[in-house]
Amino acid sequence: MTAAAPPSTGTQRRLLAAAVLASFVSFLDGSIVNIALPAIDRDLGGGVVTQQWVVDGYLLAVSAFILLSGAVSDRFGRLRVLRIALVAFAATSLLCAVAPTAGVLIGARVLQGVAGALLVPGSLGLIIAVFEGPAQAKAIGSWTGWTSVSMLFGPVVGGLLVDQLGWRSVFLIGLLPAAGSMLLLRRDRDAAHDGTPARIDLLSAALTALGLGALTVGLIEIGGGRNAALPTAASVALLAVGAVLVVAFLLRNRRVPHPLVPPDLFRARNFTAGNGATLFVYGALGLASLVPAVYIQQVLGLSATAAALIGLPSTILMILLSGRFGALAGRFGPRAFMTAGPVVAAAGALVWACVGLVPASGGGRVVLVAVGMIVLGLGIATTVAPLTAAVLGAVPESESGIGSAVNNAVARVAGLMTTATVGLILGGAVDTPGFVRVAAVVAALMVVGGLISFAGIRNRRPTAS
Template identity: 55%
Template structure:
């Protein structure tokens, strides 16, 4: 496909793939490194939750503002800032002397990561047109899927053979290559006259997510009655409500609430909340328990979910084609139900652990359900909005999925009962299945096939 592209298009696509690869890779390598981080720096389950959620809080809060920042500063400038910031934060994480230092560095890395994915897609959509754009986005999507596949494997090997600290330096080389390609690109940057960044909206969103997440993570240690829990939680809830009001009143909102007038858009995003909360909860709990509870090495824990990812790579395009033929509702209903069945199969995990009989069947069933869900869900959400607004629609859906995962991981301690032992693992499996059933219900009741965009 790339042989029909101009030199500039090939360079732009390579830049977009590498920049997004960095962000997606970092999101998947971290789970297998969590037990090693906790052993080295201390802090137990709450430290592991914060290592993941510090990144997701700032990523979810600032991914919406990245689009308007690109309009003000230019896509190439924003991408360059994101890459440099991500690289510096990665080095700081690798050198972290304490858990608190690492968590702060992860939060800063999330801010930088929020600039990468939207800017990468914006570069593609501004450089490619028509069928070439669809092919370019397909290549970009395939590369990010490879990052999902490579992340747990690379992370596990690095943790076992070298150090968890080097896991966070994996992305330094692709960052360097991407910055070099950007310098060679000679691409004329585009700025939109009169564009403004909604700083107040971004601050309200970050404060809202941060307060709620702090309360959820620390609540098992201090209890809901502690002012150190309910005050940040209340402030966070009020700040997030203020963010929604701001989006209603702002002249150029980060998240235009008018998008949610479309039935498939709001229903698809509601399904996204449940499905991606379940996915994040499942990924976190399985990666940590297989090491701390079942005694597997980080490499084997990384390999454990490989069959699910392979199924997704092999069958996702086929599922997308079938969804285009029959409509997304069937797939968005059955897919989460199949994933719920896969999660419940993890109840077979026992003290005398055996991966092949207790985990692999659930991973395969879960992977089939995931494959049936993701492409139709994305198509339903983006297909509900006019093509000229697909960028902001994609950013909103991306933010919704990140925030859903953020809240699920923040609630891990409450879900598992304070400790990720075998009983806690089983409780998490049941909770994952329940979230998937809610996702299937939202899809069945809300999604309509072949709606006009006005509906």
């Protein structure tokens, strides 16, 4: 709890607003930066490799530290850590905005990801601390609804900012919700710890960060072609080192008394299958959210604003329908939705794969990209809420926080790994044949996610209508 006495309704509303704004900062950053990538490339250079690292530098840090964030918050206090994360995110956003070179921008994005790793789990932890029972479920629903607005708000505003003010402005827009959250939290303090503070396994955290870092650098450099900074042998060696470090983390996590990820969670069938589906579905989403925005601008020749508007209907579908499919999954079980949703999303990616069959002149390719986005958005709307419900419904309520963190980490790592391989898939440059290959990979990953759901997910007894 954030106070010794139960918080009042007014305090709860204020802290909920602070939690929404804090997580909004992180979600907004994730949805707004992809639109700015072509402009960043034109200004700072570096081609596909720079664009990958602007995305993956952030994702790498988030993936590496998100499991650690829960233990850090428990050890040092949710409010204290959340405030530090907000200040750090604002400072690193400013550094991104003034970065004179691609290297400085990528470094700032890595630091920004460390702060981002603390924002979302920290904001959810704040809600769990001050709400109980049905009020907690309602508060989490409000948090989900409002943070989903960033998916709608980010690309459109990002496109306008890039076209009117330049790419640097997209890193400044997040300062407003960060400042609002800090203002709302100014009077609150963490309660004193009851009992022994949580222990933090720093070696496991280091193994995770270094392992993911080596894998990411290796994949990006192998796919960089002429832009790669490392020779192929060094890149392969990094991949091997990364794999060894990740395996070392998994072995250590099974043996230490205070693991970052409780191994018992994976004994629940739906938890394991749900995270398996997450790995493939969100891996596909990593490519689907990155490459089309770049293709629309660099190959089809449209503006950043136009690229954002083409993706708008898909985002609206996800916001409007995700809750409805979640309710239906609660009534009938998640298995059918988690199976059908990725298959529908795969169909959207196959629409993209048809761009090479129409002439480059005219608007045929733009139409195919837009239609594919709508179909893919429908598939994702069908999938995400049932998937989340299946994963969290498979763990005890007392472990829902770490269950959510694990699923979030799997999603982030999946996106990190696939965006790291985008250079390999594209062949070093964004063009129509490369986009078709990306579409085929997205479709294949989605189908695998659906098959895992079909084979692994089990429905509970449906509720009465």
